[in-house]
Amino acid sequence: MGVHASLREHLAEWAAEDAQKRAVAETVENLAKAGIEIAKIIALGPLAGDMASARGEGGGGDTQKELDFLANKIVTDALKASPVAWLGSEEDEKAVALNAGAPLAVNTDPLDGSSNIDTNMSIGTIFSILPNKEQAALLQPGRNQLCAGYIVYGPQTAIVLTVGQGTHIFWLDPRTGEFVLGKANVQIPAETKEYAINSSNFRHWDDKMKSYIVDCKLGKDGPRKKDFNMRWLGSLVADGFRILTRGGIYLYPADIRKGYTNGRLRLLYEANPIGMLIEQAGGACTQGKTRMLDLEPISLHQHVPLVFGSKKEVEEVAYYYNQPPATGEHSPLFSQRGLFSSVR
Numbered sequence: 066m067g068v069h070a071s072l073r074e075h076l077a078e079w080a081a082e083d084a085q086k087r088a089v090a091e092t093v094e095n096l097a098k099a100g101i102e103i104a105k106i107i108a109l110g111p112l113a114g115d116m117a118s119a120r121g122e123g124g125g126g127d128t129q130k131e132l133d134f135l136a137n138k139i140v141t142d143a144l145k146a147s148p149v150a151w152l153g154s155e156e157d158e159k160a161v162a163l164n165a166g167a168p169l170a171v172n173t174d175p176l177d178g179s180s181n182i183d184t185n186m187s188i189g190t191i192f193s194i195l196p197n198k199e200q201a202a203l204l205q206p207g208r209n210q211l212c213a214g215y216i217v218y219g220p221q222t223a224i225v226l227t228v229g230q231g232t233h234i235f236w237l238d239p240r241t242g243e244f245v246l247g248k249a250n251v252q253i254p255a256e257t258k259e260y261a262i263n264s265s266n267f268r269h270w271d272d273k274m275k276s277y278i279v280d281c282k283l284g285k286d287g288p289r290k291k292d293f294n295m296r297w298l299g300s301l302v303a304d305g306f307r308i309l310t311r312g313g314i315y316l317y318p319a320d321i322r323k324g325y326t327n328g329r330l331r332l333l334y335e336a337n338p339i340g341m342l343i344e345q346a347g348g349a350c351t352q353g354k355t356r357m358l359d360l361e362p363i364s365l366h367q368h369v370p371l372v373f374g375s376k377k378e379v380e381e382v383a384y385y386y387n388q389p390p391a392t393g394e395h396s397p398l399f400s401q402r403g404l405f406s407s408v409r
């Protein structure tokens with residue numbers, strides 16, 4: 066399949082005469098229109114009202130902000146007008162029935178990066194499109210996704226998209242209201258020297274994660290033998306975009322805080338769509354050791370530890386997780402030497 070200049074042409078050629086693919090294409094186009102609407106609100110900043118004010122709790126249990134609510138409404142309306150039977154949204158506690166008998170089911174994070182709404186930083190809308198099934202259509206492993214993507218609202222608005230034939234980035238041209246191809250077949254470099262983690266949580270992590278980060282910080286003086294840089298934007302879509310652009314690794318591990326024992330990110334509408342986009346760009350996405358897209362979901366708002374990015378670096382994290390437990394002076398808590406330097 067060729068990659069066409071506009072998102073519309075790209076989807077039309079891919080879908081051709083296949084009914085399921087045409088349904089996916091129509092849904093993506095409707096989500097793209099919803100994205101343009103959301104982008105306009107975001108571009109207004111405070112002129113659109115206080116979009117960062119709290120409204121209560123969203124369906125997933127996190128604080129719901131005004132823009133979370135509004136984005137959910139816009140995305141839900143777009144999906145109601147699409148061949149979608151079931152909707153799973155971060156902002157709705159339960160699955161939402163849309164068009165009975167339609168061929169698709171969609172999981173979405175309508176507004177990712179809510180803590181950045183009033184900071185003029187990139188935020189986004191994530192979606193994962195699945196075939197409809199008679200039972201539990203939304204609870205399918207990520208490898209079943211027909212399409213995954215997100216719209217990022219940043220200095221530029223763009224859609225990062227995969228239908229299983231590479232990951233492509235389409236930029237919104239505000240002059241025409243059309244998404245046009247910016248980067249076809251994104252390839253994430255296999256190796257990296259840049260990691261992204263909220264390191265304020267260091268004391269809550271297990272020893273394996275502490276060791277990995279300690280060794281990154283030791284740089285050339287430690288077992289990794291290279292200096293690392295760190296970035297943390299606090300929006301998965303923005304950190305993900307950087308990794309798609311120049312490589313890197315993103316980590317949100319499980320930790321011992323209440324509500325974080327399976328990490329912070331959600332499997333169905335964050336980890337799975339990001340996982341498909343990253344794999345299709347030559348990267349890897351795991352729960353630390355095992356492939357994200359093979360995980361059998363058990364609930365709509367399920368948390369999962371998330372590690373993704375440059376393939377070799379993601380494998381390096383699995384290497385740390387596969388080491389025997391650390392004890393005594395070899396603990397990164399007590400040592401400035403890398404925990405596993407002796408076993409390499």
Ligand SMILES: O=P(O)(O)OC[C@H]1O[C@](O)(COP(=O)(O)O)[C@@H](O)[C@@H]1O
Nearest residue numbers: 174176177178179180263299300301
């Ligand atoms: O504030 P923390 O703990 O660093 O978490 C940041 C992570 O949480 C998220 O904001 C979760 O997404 P929501 O804003 O959709 O809840 C990610 O985008 C981001 O990577």
Ligand SMILES: [Mg+2]
Nearest residue numbers: 174176177178
């Ligand atoms: Mg999110």
Ligand SMILES: [Mg+2]
Nearest residue numbers: 155174176177
């Ligand atoms: Mg969200």
